[in-house]
Amino acid sequence: MLLAWDTIDRLNWGARGAHVATHQLVSATGQDIERISGEYQRQSHPINFSLPEQISKPIWKRRNQYGWALAYTQLESVFGAQADYLDIRPETSRQNILDNLDRAPIRRLYDAVRRHDTVVVDGNGDMIFKETPKRNLLADLALIELAHHLGKNIYYVNSIFADSSVTGRNETLARHCVDTLRKCDAVAFRDPQSRELYLELGGREDARCVPDSLFHWTDKLQNSRQHLPENGDFLIPYTQERDTYFGTLRFEEEYVCLTGGSRAAFTQQKASDGYCRLVERLQELDLPVYLVPTGAGDRFMYDVAEETGVPIVPAEVPILMGGAILANARLFVTGRYHPSIMAAAGGTPCVFLGADSHKTRSLQRMLGYDEPSVFSAIPSPEEHGDILDRCRELLAGGSAIRDRIQREAQARAEETEELATLIHGTDDQSR
Template sequence: MFVDMRLLYAPDTADHPNWGCRFMGDWYRQALLGLDGVRLRRLGSRWFFSGDSKVPAPLTWPDLQAIARDVREGRSEGLADVLPPLAGCDLVFMNGENFIRPGTLKGRRLLMLAYLAKAVFAKPVMLVNLSLDLSEPALAELVAQVLPLLDEVHIREDVSAAQYRALVADARFLQFADVGWTAAPAPLAAWRALAGRSGHFNAWPDHCAAFDAGQPYVTVSASSAFAHAGPGGDPSDAFIGLCRRLAAEIAQVVLVAPCEVDAAIMRKVQAATGLPLLGLNLPVAQGIDVLGNARAHVGGRWHPGIFAATGGTPLVAIGANTHKMAALMQQLHPGEPVFDARGLAGQVDAIVDRAKAQLAAGPELRARLSQRAAEMRARVAGSLAFVEARLAAARAEIQAPSRPT
């Protein structure tokens, strides 16, 4: 029996060059399209952090209530692109990711869209794969008012879950692992020869020198902590020093630029050192292969840390723009440090020592991390059950015999 569920998927983060965004966007889109009966419409992530001043972004709960009132009364010029899809869908499926944090437009617009879908258009709403930074009181109030209204909320790590429980009495949510845990690095034997081929990892505008993947190597990325100017200035010099030490004392180094911020930093590191660089526009699957077969990964990016762990690669964590690297270390290496991104130059010795210790732990550590990654992958299963249940209910309603009048 044919069911036609019009599902609005927002944001589809695959329109962003960040490796994690591309992986998540593709994963959810493919998984949703794989459900029989789903007709998908997408809203890309760019709308959520657009600089267009006509698109509202509520700073406070009263602001959001006023926006909803304007929509009900037909005064919604800045939302003309999103209101018809909201009105015309049967379900809104939202990938929360790391949007809800202080100082961003996208988190407030995510909450606005969820609230309008529920309070104005009475749509079922799922908010999945979510991390939360509730350190800003006005943002925390928006979360406290909006999330309890939604049909299902999925939080992906324990720190955010604890913050939400502390904010909302009897908070209703489920915990599922990030879909990044479903990544599957190709075995080294499948691509090691290609890594030595000139140009194999080139991804415009970046050029990656060939490297011998058959020999031990360490991958290094930067961090979301550098998205905005802060104390310590340009971190490139600190990364140059760190990478030279890692290359001299541990193994060859492969630079990784999984986001625009990292690309700006790692291009400077490459210019100074000549090290191979996996560029921003590299196919994500190739990046996962390299990360998952490294001897260690050093960096402050959530998804690259996960991608590395799916192949058994240990993580030396640098801090990020929220608690997420601390949360990831709880999942992978409980009790191990997260190094301060802004104080990187003064921590090179400690980071190198940590990487040496992880390499010395050898196959036993890799096996333990691979097992942990498998456990996390299993915790992704069932994350689309709400959509599947709605589809099943729609089929049952169609199949039910009509009563005579």
Template sequence: MKVFLINDSSSNSNWGDRAAATALKQMIVECGGKIHGIITEDDLRYSRLFHKTTPAPEQIHQNHRIKDLIRMFLPPIMFELRKGLQRLYQNNKSGNSVYIPQTVNDFDSCAGLFLQREHSGTDCLDLIESSDVIVIHGDGCMVGNGIIPRTILFLGYLIKQYLNKKVVIVNHTTEFDHPDLYQMARKVYPLFDDVVFRDTFSVDHCNSLCRGRYCADTAFLFKPALRSEWEVISSRAGYFDVWPDTARFDPSKAYICMGGSSLFYCEGDSTHIINKYAELVKRVQKTFAGQIVLTSSDIVDQGIMRSIAQLLELPLVGLQIPVQQAVDIVGNAEAYIGGRWHPSIFALRGGTPVIPLSSKTFKMQALVQMAGLDFNASDALSLENEYDVIVDRLLSCLKQGNSLRMKLKQWAENEAEACWGNVDCLKHRSI
């Protein structure tokens, strides 16, 4: 079965984007699918939809290597500014983004432009037309009104209405908080052959749009190593040092992981976030006698967590670490404090309790509720009002010890088996 994949988010350096897309591609292949065409997340962001050939994975890696190196040294605000300027340039210079509608009323006119074969490089359309099923990896894109969600919805419409192909959208959260994107969704979601959400909140949120269903995030497929088998190798000095970050800690001894939130970027100047978060770390250190390991799972968090790591002389597990190592680290921690969806999944997969911080959408609240943790996400932008709450929750989780860990681990293992439902469109698994 030939599969065309839209929004391969492994082009993003974010831990979770890499994990979810990698797992989804593995599932597709193990179910007998052949991925013969891909549009990456970066392709969507920059409207690069007309590859003359589909790049091999090693070519994609090479194309993004220099950019990832630049990301490590630029402040997050500079990278976001570059994205905005790139989009503005494309729109003003009549680049490929002219094919992407601004509103639902532009769908058919943009489809007419898109289907014209005169423009250079029609490999995208050729591959779509020769596919048996088009799989859209929705991920966390369906929020706001940026070019990525608009492009995804437009491609879904074009493929269903004009090319009459089977199209499914899987593994995603929706929060249609912008009226233009919501109107697009109203038009497109009823057309999809299958709609799979990664949280129950989105199912309820979209019950008026479509007959969607819940299925666990594909990232649940990643499983942490058993500490008894892992700590001998990983305890070697420098094992988790991924330049330029240093993560010197002893995994054979108790440690807590602490991470950031997608809301940190919204604040602009990060000085006060650094100070507030550093104070939270100090409060946790007074309560927990073990090690504190900071995590940077997204470019938004990187500058902030690096500053805190230097200020408090703490180990930092950085952005460039392999996904499986990140899963091993977070999944074997005593607890995870943070506002990141996928690192929280990594934690739960190993039975690590999650003390949630808020994020841009409701997804952290949804995840801890699905996992059976009776916590409201603490406001990541008002940590000074949350110190006592976070510490009390941490103490409660630590007190419950192995009984809570086993409960969370069993729930996550069930989710790992159920997450194969994301590829029900491929009928049968080949394993």
């Protein structure tokens, strides 16, 4: 079995944690699993150049720096050279792969698909129909097309299916996604709203809804208080052992966590300014506030920490330690999806901020929130009062709310076991 994509080298907590959890779940099929690098989602590879890639690629990258490099790339482009093999049209991406097997990275991708009977693509948060498609998604679609061309069993799992909350729906991209997913043996979305939209756009009726793989870690995180050091100095990770982090985090006392979000990350300076004001208001709860950046997009939070003097948990902490911090907080204010699942494992109630899709609202449905609500990605001062009211309401709910959230998380965790059944059962039928 081939599992795409291996993203454990990314800073993002969702990319790190969800991939490991997905691997653990599909391992239950009993098949040997090869993981293909997520680098294919991020790293472009030029094609149709007359010179070898080790020469043409550096020249292409320097085209805006040197006139001779620009002239060379313009000349090559006349004869069909392109900056990347991926295209919004999945069939074109597939053909680009087949036509460029002399390029070593592309050949390695092709060979990985060719030597396996089953290909599992972990869609994670990729399938959002943004005006400018994420390269991650184009790579997903290309891999499905290639696997279909080679006659493989294909599973697209653990995926969102959503319009962009920023740019609306890219109709062309959505159509390509629906058409390409028809070539899979099975499709499983991670939340009901994704499946509902997929069916609305004419998707296959047998599409399933299997909760996000990260719920699989509920058992690990629900009683994780014992693993948290009282003195936060003991979790400061390599590369971040600086004076600014020492002596600031204490986990033997109650605390509130605040993280960023996929939509807040679009405007770093605006997010920094807005979060500074939000932190000041959250301090009215009379609990320590800890900033918890969970990926590169949350880098503005380091500026917030410096400006406000509020302690910050470095994003590089071990992923299960990060999950334990969230699972044992009294409250979590967040625009992030996977960190919210980690928090839910310990029953931590969340006040949700806007994201780049429906994910923070749909997650509340899955966790049994009575009245799902989402505040702005970067809350305005006018919203701060309502946010504080919501915080106080959740805090006042005490153990009753925590127990309810944790029960729902446990139920979702049990449902994730369907992933292995889906792959194994459909795979048997195809033989």
